Amino acid sequence: MGNRGMEELIPLVNRLQDAFSAMGQSCDLDLPQIAVVGGQSAGKSSVLENFVGRDFLPRGSGIVTRRPLVLQLISSTSEHAEFLHCKGKKFTDFDDVRREIEAETDRITGTNKGISSIAINLRVYSPNVLNLTLIDLPGITKVPVGDQPPDIEYQIRDMIMQFICRENCLILAVTPANMDLANSDALKLAKDVDPQGHRTIGVITKLDLTDKGTDVRDVLENRLLPLRRGYIGVVNRSQKDVEGKKDISAALAAERRFVKSHPAYRHMADCMGTPYLQRLLNQQLINHIRDTLPALRSQLQTQLLSLDKEAEEYKYLNPDDPSRKTKTLMQLIQHFGLDFEKRIEGSGDQVDTVELSGGAKINRVFHERFPFELVKMEFDEKELRREISYAIKNIHGIRTGLFTPDMAFEAIVKKQIVKLKGPCLKCVDMVIQELINTVQQCTNKLETFPKLREETERIVTTHIRERESQTKDQVLLSLEIQLSYINTNHEDFIGFANAQQNTNQTCKKPSAGNQVIRKGWLTIYNISLIKGGAKEYWFVLTAESLSWFKDDEEKEKKYMLPLDNLKVRDIEKSFMSSKHVFAIFNTEQRNVYKDYRHLELACDTQDEVDSWKASLLRAGVYPEKTTVDGESSGQAESFSMDPQLERQVETIRNLVDSYMSIVYKSIRDLMPKTIMHLVINNVEEFIHSELLAQLYSSGDQFSLMDESPEQALRREEVLRTHATLKEALNIITDISTSTISTPLPPPVDNSWLHSGSLHRRSPLGYSIPKKHPAPAAPSLIVCLEAPDPPVSNSTDTTNTSSHSKRVPPGVPRRQPPAVPTQQPH
Secondary structure, eight states, X not given: OTTHHXXXXXXXHHHHHHHHHHTTSOOSSOOOEEEEEEBTTSSHHHHHHHHHTSOOSOOOSSOXXXXXXXXXXXXXSSOEEEETTSTTOEEOOHHHHHHHHHHHHHHHHOSSSOOOXXXXXXXXXXXXXXXXXXXXXXXXXXXXXXXXXXXXXXXXXXXXXXXXXXXXXXXXXXXXXXXXXXGOHHHHHHHHHOTTOSSEEEEEEOGGGSOTTOOOHHHHTTOSSOOXXXXXXXXXXXXXXXXXXXXXXXXXXXXXXXXXXXXXXXXXXXXXXXXXHHHHHHHXXXXXXXXXXXXXXXXXXXXXXXXXXXXXHHHXXXXXXXXXXXXXXXXXXXXXXXXXXXXXXXXXXXXXXXXXXXXXXXXXXXXXXXXXXXXXXXOOXXXXXXXXXXXXXXXXXTSOXXXXXXXXXXXXXXHHHHTTHHHHHHHHHHHHHHHHHHHHHHHGGGTTSHHHHXXXXXXXXXXXXXXXXXXXXXXXXXXXXXXXXXXXXXTTOOHHHHHHHTTTSOOOOOXXXXXXXXXXXXXXXXXXXXXXXXXXXXXXXXXXXXXXXXXXXXXXXXXXXXXXXXXEEEOXXXXXXXXXXXXXXXXXXXXXXXXXXXXXXXXXXXXXXXHHHHHHHHTTOEESOOOHHHHGGGHHHHOOOOHHHHHHHHHHHHHHHHHHHHHHHHHHHHHHHHHIIIIIXXXXXXXXXXXXXXXXHTSOHXXXXXXXXXXXXXXXXXXXXXXXXXXXXXXXXXXXXXXXXXXXXXXXXXXXXXXXXXXXXXXXXXXXXXXXXXXXOSSTTSOTTOOOOOOOOOOOOSOOOTTGGGSOTTSOOOOOOOOOOBOOO
């Protein structure tokens, strides 16, 4: 009973394998397992069937195993099989098991000998088996058949390597006795990933098919091509036996008679055959699991920690408990409100460093996008002067006016105010869209309950749309208020006297000092050694200049460009480039930088372009528009004005400029306040105070808490996996203090692997060195039940048996395995 905990660990590892496979993902744990590797027709399937005692694996010519088969053997009082992909279905007829393997293989790989690395999980319960987990891998092949790709050999090799390269995987290298061992593909692959032989166990099949007068005794005694864990010989059923449905129990009895009667094998008969191999693999797997317990425990703890939080949320969730549903609904809506508020108002905890939150994007709309939209609709200077001229003439009518009419000023101002409706309504639209996006991001956390998520999103979005309508009405009302009274007594308005004094002066932009407005990376798109090349620099925009540096340390300045007479021009995006480009140019047709008339700057997104344009706007660099200086020379070409009318037009023009700057300032200040009050603050209050009530009044609140089928399955799998991981850790903790173990056999001489040629050949063609046979691995050809050898007090070493005389000097003599001992707690 001392090793009971270790015996129970194999089923536990099986449950871990199933738990992760059922979750639709590969197991992140490197679980201890045994992979069966060998060439086609090496006898792998026969060995596995002998373990089970049933015919259940597909048979045929060519490649038969085309998907990995994870075979879990479980000792039980009843006999049946189960597939992981057929949950709840028990197979008692093993012919049905074979057909299911074939059908499931064809479902993934097709019917023309294709292969796939997606494993089939089969669990066999039987009183005739020991707890064991093996992976039957496709046989190594050389030539493609059917619709197999030309590189089928490399595909199979890669698939096998995926399993056997893991440190926790024992390798069962299967080679037929009638094949030259030096040509064994299985041993070659095993040697590639396990050069020291810590994980490789050799199996020699078809002992009864060697040529008459030959045998593989040297191989089984581990004196030829030695392995640290040695070789086990077995006898398979012939193809005639398989076709004749020969009972496996009869085949095992025939195997036993063969090894006991064969002169080359009878002295080691107790350490050969399928039953011995099964017991040996069971012991080896148990010992291997014991050796990997520390690393496995660490992996289990890591996996458990990653699931703790999610499992804690699911643990007390009873989908059918009305009180639990009510409590969960209230908690979810409360968390939704807090999450929405954090995304809008900002929060110091759980700061998103990947993208801007909803509140940050709305702030950018208020202070970058909206001012930029106002500037984009800047009036056409030539058309404005024409309108002022017509207004003055129409007001005077048939008479010639001596004074500048103020009615012309009001008419032009009101027309410009009306044009503000477009940018203002667009600002509302952009904010509303960001709010809806934020709501959708917050409701993503309600995906556990799809009906609740859908209803919450519908109610909040509907409320936002209602507030949108009211906000737009209020914005339009604000513009109507601006139109209702033109306040020419405003303290910032220049008045008629100052307007006339400034008639012949050129308006200059106010100086804001050399304050830094923006920093960031931009790509100079049209300056490079190669035409059309691009290079990224760190740009610093101030109120007076635009400078760029080699990097963001701002140590090596490349150039400083004054902002005087600069404007921004849009450039159409090239279909060959993912960059969004805009250009800076000089209105006086001067070179902007060296020999370049314009400087093309590129960003990754259009939002970045708009943001840089808004920053340039703050610095006084406007989008490309006709200006007073640029158009004044062309006025005479459009229509003629007498000097008096021209002075009146210029006066009205200055008055309009002055008053519209007041309106712009007022609108830029009023729009964020209006939207905040009527939409954002109102929506936050609605979510906190009214959303829950509306959810209750919308219908059956309990139906809102119905889980999606996917989420219910996810919850069950997480809880099951979490419980399995905890159970695994508990069992590992119990068994790690008291176990029976057998030490790994000592290393063997590997010089045969590096010798260029061998000197003598056996009847089978095996190469044998002339002078000294290879040293034998001392453990695996001795029966597990063998008694301890008698202990002699004699120190005389000259009297040796004929068998021991064959052991060369300096090579350790074969000894029985040490009797397992109980380790103290």
